[in-house]
Amino acid sequence: MAIPFCAAAKNLAQKKQIRLSSSNVSSLKPYFQLARPANIVTAIADILAGMTIAQFVFEPAPNSAYWLIPATIGLYGGGVVMNDVFDAQLDAIERPERPIPSGKVSVQAAAILGVSLLLLGVLAAAQFSILSAEIAFTVAILAVVYDRFAKHSAFWGPLTMGLCRGGNLLLGMSAVEPSLSEWGWVALVPIAYIGAITLISQDEVHGGKRRSLYIAASLYTTVHAVQFLVALQQGNAPLAFLLIALHAWLVGRPLWIAIQNPIGPNIGKAVKSGVLSLIVMDASWCVVFGNWPLALGVLLLLPLSIRLARIFAVT
Template identity: 70%
Template sequence: MSSLKPYLQLTRPANLVTAVADILAGMAIAQFTFSSFSPVYLVLSTLGLYGGGVVMNDVFDAKLDSIERPERPIPSGKVPLKSAVLLGISLLFFGIFMAAMYSVTSGMIAIVVAMLTILYNRIAKHHVFFGPLTMGLCRGGNLILGMSVLPESIQKWGFIALLPIAYIGAITLISQDEVHGGKKRTLYIAAALYLMVLTAQLTVAQQQGNILFALPFVLLHASLIGRPLWNAIQNPVGPMIGKAVKSGVISLIVMNASWCVAFGLWPLALAVLALLPLSILLAKVFAVT
């Protein structure tokens, strides 16, 4: 297990749980009835795509991490660089293959998500605007991958994928300063993006007639992301910003649960919310950021 842990650390297990929540939320938005076992292909797909994406993140950051985060698996020598490359590429291809097993549409979406992850890790992440945008597109694409369980739903509800783009854009914007500290202006921009997402969820829930059920979920989400962000605004040093990033990532589960209940699938919302303790537990063992 000790030799396996560095490889697991590369895949960010706590974050992988949030990717599964994306798929379930997308299925809820599509109003899928969960009458068959086949959507498990999409769950396996997102595990491969997300896992491969974060592994490749560490691959491309290996030189920088040797200076700023020498304890990470690759710079510490616990995982050889070539092994990490092979793991990352294999996971991405696994994610594409699993999606294609469900449908051609799902497979095409998975290819786009995989390409976006490479674009982010190789080029976009170093840009203050295109970095958050590209990472947000990855997460929005993941939600659409869940919606592809019923492809006709994408035309009607695909615009909702813009909100995870804004949300992840906020987290990525914050994370750019988690090593050296940052500016309050960046944190205020992130807060505005968070507020936009929360407001949009309540608006959709109202339109669907589920506002009373959705309100507790949205308020819980606001609390989980708001407190660490406020602390970071008060003291924008690296460790405080890191906590804001961590809470933003893990709280994606609550955001996805909110989407489930906004569309009337409250049993699924509770099932998604039950993933939160698992993600928190994994976050204590494996790095999130």
């Protein structure tokens, strides 16, 4: 009888361990929700696009420039966590399902997580260069300014968030510092793009006005036009056009639906599409500057981001 008893005890211990493991995962999930993992994947794509624009030579061997990837993970994750910290009272009314108002994460714990991620982002960038650390620090400050002060402004909100994303592209370009003087202006493109998404998102809860959506559409069009003109200059227009057209369709279709019927759910879909499609825009930059193999690699981040978006909220 000893053997069956031992086997039963072992099975019971294994089941208990599985329950404990599941419990630990469940307790961590709200913290992952705060950090918006699907969005973080798009930030990684920004870094890869920036490095491509800078003509960085990607090699399998260790390179300190790859510290820029954990840097952007920290910066983006910290920025969106702090967004929920500052919005805790508003979310209690408009987004009660979010981790903080639902009571799954305390404001204090979220604040510690957000600040820690921002600091880790700056420190990771410093592992490559002082310039990268300075850019990362600027992005961190801009993220907090957006979260705390600028977000609800029709002008400063889109501009500040756009500057964050433009800074992220510059962070990638800092992998080859001389490139910043020649191609640093390209950071204006994600400023326009994120400005468009931010304009759309301002009316996500209660529905929006068509005027803001039309402005967003014009900003999207400007982004695609600039990318195509640079592709022409670089001699990579045919292949780049395919990805630019794909990106235009991905962001344009849900935006057009929102323009036709600017209710909250339609606007939310337009925002989600705009955020996730950043990966396609970054892949387009890779093709624009002649690195189509990396463009394919960046595109592979899209299904990962979509998968994560089904588990964790994007907005």
